[in-house]
Amino acid sequence: MPPQTPLTPYISPPKNPHTLTLLTSLLASPSSWLTHALLATHLTSDASVVLISLTQDRAFHVDGLRKLGVPLHHLDRSEKFTFLGITDSTSALTRSFSTTVLAAVESAARVSGGRGEGVVVVLESLDLLLQIGGEGGYVGVMDLVLREQEVAEHTVVSVNVDEALMRDEEHAAFVIGLGHVARRVFGLRGLETGVARDVSGVLRITAGGVGEDEGEGDGGGKEVLYFVGDGGGVEVFERGEVRGV
Template identity: 65%
Template structure:
């Protein structure tokens, strides 16, 4: 788990239900460590809450290894039926509505297994569906919103989105975390850019990972910027920017600029 003193206020579970946290990253600055940190904090806060992790970039073993290094009791979660993993191999090849049916069915099953506890849904790299023809912008965005169940009032920025979005009313997840790639080459694609911008409009908080402006450093992996999203209603801390370092063993150190670090 990263340094508690720096990130603790930003890793806590939202007070309001049905919220979206957005993680943006680059190929050179992946967000998996942050996803695992948010998952670990959620499990620490409520060990019996159900979790669904949908990853389109990594297999179950990869995430299991990363979470175990953070002390997450995955065997207990597996036995209790509270942890569900879906990988790209679990999704139908034809894409479109068939993908949505599989994902929403898994979400409903995970929610039902929670005995009334709030469900956390983590969706890693849904933008891959756009790149592989697994769905259009409107289809993939609609899937995320149906998982989230956006029952909050629509932000004014909603009406500025390039496509009309359907806001569903079925109760699905209590909190959703979505990670997407924002490399410059991908953001030149109209649908990819629209998807990222659309997620930002409905997110409560945005974690953005990028490299150093000055290039590669031996003891700094990148920059983490935390900002409020378009759905923020004054109940979250404002923006913050910190540095982070991912060690060879997967351990992560997060620190302020200019901070004297231990050796």
């Protein structure tokens, strides 16, 4: 079980079904560590997890989860964890990415349904589909999210919100659309004061368009700092918090 941090109450599995969590990040402040923190929370629950990654391979995610103490080899044998990476996703684009994703989600749902549990779907860097013209643009990609959300117990989507990308009308519409249907939004950015030796960036947590009606966390928003170490370990802490050396 991952250690308790100021982030823990906000990444706990939601109580309401068919909810969406949105992760926004910048190229200089990637969200992979936060994706792994959310994955670890769901993988240590009873849910099945489907991870679709458009930017990283399986080894990258396995290493990140291993650092959080998740024994993926046990989960593979129990059919609780399904992974589609760069190779799978890229080849699928020549046919239909949505068909590949929905087939994986529905297969996991059948397995988890036999156990009476739900499915958690994580779509990493989904905005990449817009950049390469996949799924017919904004409407097609948004439709994919809404369709798999009907099957999944919970969905996590990560997107990039660098200024250059947000100037694109479809990209901006996609990010805004996701925010409207999200239960919670995690926004990663760098420090406004520049680079610091022991702080990598700022994480802002706010309610999405569907609001916070579960009595969990703070619907008004929360902001914490984080530090990604050389070995990939991440520390999350409050502003002004006294930290160990």
